[in-house]
Amino acid sequence: MIICQIAGFLGSGKTTLLIRLGTALSAKGKRVAIIVNEVGEVGVDGSVIDSSGLKSVELAEGCICCSLSGSLQHTLKQIKNDYDPDLIIIEPTGIAFPTKIVQLVRTAMVGEEKMITISLIDAFRAVNLFKEAELFVSRQIAGADIVAVNKIDAVDEDTIKETEKIVKKVNREAQIVFISAKNGDGVDNLIKLLEAA
Ligand SMILES: Nc1nc2c(ncn2[C@@H]2O[C@H](COP(=O)(O)OP(=O)(O)OP(=O)(O)O)[C@@H](O)[C@H]2O)c(=O)[nH]1
Ligand SMILES: [Mg+2]
Secondary structure, three states: OEEEEEEEOOOOOHHHHHHHHHHHHHHOOOOEEEEEEEOOOOOHHHHHHHOOOOEEEEEEOOOOOOOOHHHHHHHHHHHHHHOOOOEEEEEOOOOOOHHHHHHHHHHHOOOOOEEEEEEEEEOOOHHHHHHHOHHHHHHHHHOOOEEEEEOHHHOOHHHHHHHHHHHHHHOOOOEEEEOOOOOOOOHHHHHHHHHHO
16 A cells, blocks of 8 residues: 655645546556545535545644644544555645654554655746745655656746756755646656556
8 A cells, every 4th residue: 555645835736636646546446545634624625536536534624744643643544444545645734744744654554554755846836935935845845755846837948947956956866757737747757656666
């Protein structure tokens, strides 16, 4: 079983990507479950995901890397016992700490898990966001196994190169893919990396 978190700042395209990954992998015969964390709001995302035919659990009213950490661990065990999927995709909130979630998953799923962190970077906003919220963005890039630069459909080549520079400055180890979660460009490359993991 692979457990994959899609980290990424608010609005970077996490839900759009997880629906695309989830539906593509279920079409290939994989059993996919999804855990979505909504902080304090009515769960719009969960209903969108259910309509895509994926098994989903929504954790609301708190953050899974802090106040809901116990719920996250409990939910992971329950999904494993009840559904035993090939892949669990977790969408944390945009301000969660990826490394904290990795630790929580490891403690809950000792011996079971292969944990992968994808950090989604919104190419449309990366350059500005890195100036305004450097700490958060750096932390998300630093904690990634794979960095997916998203929204390449909406920006020019120079912006993509600039975004790549920011990513490489913070994390030289991570694999980088360039995608549009919206129209599907590059998502196959990301799926290959997940399948090879
Ligand atoms: N142009 C473009 N827009 C995208 C792409 N991916 C997502 N979006 C748009 O970006 C907005 C946010 O997408 P979501 O998938 O909801 O992002 P999120 O990271 O889940 O957002 P939160 O859960 O609120 O943090 C939506 O309007 C999407 O349609 C992309 O590849 N290209
Ligand atoms: Mg979302």
